[in-house]
Amino acid sequence: MKKYISKLFLLGSLLVLGASCESEGQLTTLKSVSFPSAIEVSSSTIVLTEDTADDNALLVSWPKVTFPIDAPVTYAIQFDLVGDTSGSNAWEKAKRIVVGEDVLSKSFIAIDLNKIATDLGLQPDIAGKLVVRVEAALDRKIYSDPITLTVTPYEKSVAFGEIYMPGAYQGEWNVDKALALSAISKGVYQGYVTVLPGYGTGFKLNTARNWAQFYGAGATNADLKNMSDTDFNLPGEGSFQIKVNLNTLKWTSTPYAWGIVGSSTHAATPEDKDYGWNHSIPMSYNHETKTWKVTANLLAGALKFRLNDKWDVNYGPADASTNTINKDNGGAxxxxxxxxxxxxxxINDVDPATTGYPATATCTIVKK
Known part of the structure; x- marks a missing residue:
């Protein structure tokens, strides 16, 4: 009898264990999950414009997906080109936007949908095709059937004119008196700045002489990010040529300074009898008057101007009785x-990188 009871107990235990395993298998892997109905979009044909950049352009909504586990479901939306949604690499280039847990809709304003469309390769002012689908994730990811959209993106206009650079180099952050960077091509701006000893290197870039819109540093110091609280930083003390590209949202600084050179700037040394000709005294840039300036103790002798302590670009007077100086002229x-x-x-150097330096510049030399 004892043997019989023991066998029954063992058999019952095995049956319970088997049932438990089967139940767990069904719970986590065997039960299929799918979207109960199709997702919906507010419009399948969308024309985006800069004038309506802040308006709602698309609403995507979907039904609740029920998983066998009672827990919040995370939803995301994917956009992709039609040609990238099939084959072994399907949807790998998609733009994925996480919506959140148990959220069943997501709206997109025009400026955000425009960036998605252009990042994926749609051309401005030309109707193109995008597909959109919804992802539901819990213990696995499942996807809705996609919907095809016809989207016409726009090209963000970049105004010519000036942008402004308030910063610590001023001694105070005063946008009203900040350096103005002039447009040298569509969306590309150039200017010059000097950071004096003891002044800071931080600055912002403003689209007007106010704080309604400005750029600060993004992922790196070289990246522009709209309304970022993080300051850009110049490399340190000295003078720099600044270029800002609003098309690519990047900026650069290059060491850049005009200087005076000649036998009047320094006496000969035992090591270098032409020391004054071989070593420029750098000038500082005054962004308010747009002039380079230096106050120096000079000897009796010759004086002319050159860029970046080199002879590649230099100016001397053709007529020393005037304030006009000429590019590559040997006079002093x-x-x-x-x-x-x-x-x-x-000097009126509009864009030295592409147009070179002008034939003439002007100067003043005044004894104090």
Whole structure:
């Protein structure tokens, strides 16, 4: 009898264990899950414009997906090109936007949908095809059937004119008196700045002389991010050429300074009898007057101007009785009396990288 009871107990235990395993298998892997009905969009034909950039352009909604586990379901939306939604690499290039847990709709304003469309490769002002589907995730991911959209994106216009650079180099962050960077092509701006000793390197970039819209640093110091609280930073003290590209949302700084050079700037040394000709005294840029300036103690001797302590770009007077100086001219001004001089240099270099430097510039040399 004892043997019989023991066998019954063992058999019952095995049956219970088997039933438990079968139940768990059905719970986590065997029961299929799908969207109970199709997803919906507010419109399948969408024309985006910059004038309506902040308006709602698309609403995507979907039914609740029920998983066998009672827990919140996370939903996401995917956009892709029609040609990238089939084959072994299907949907790998999709733009995926996480919506949240148990949320059953998502709206997109025009500017956000425009970025999705152009990032995926749709051309501005041309109707193109996108597909959209919804992802539901819990213990696995499942997807709705896709819907095809016809979307016409727009090209964001970039105004010519100026942008502004308030920053610590001013001694105060004053956008009203900040450096103006002028447009040298569509969306590309250029200007010059000097960071004096003891001044900070932080700055912002503003689209007007106010704080209604400005750019700060994004993922890196070189990236522009709209309304970012993080300051950009220049490399340090000295003078720099600044270029800002609003098309690519990038900026660069390059060491850049005009200077005075010649026998009047420094006496000969035992090691270098032409020391004054071989070592420029750098000038500082005044962004309000758009002139380069230096106050220096000069000797009696010659003086002319060159860029970045090199002879690649230099100016000398064809007629030393005038304030006009000429590119690549061998002439020099004669400083007849030693003393302290205030010297300015003004040049209209619109875009040296593409148009070169102008034939003439102007200067003043005044004894203090």
């Amino acid at each position: 001004y004669d400083i007849g009396e030693p003393g302290t001089y205030e010297i300015t240099f003004t």
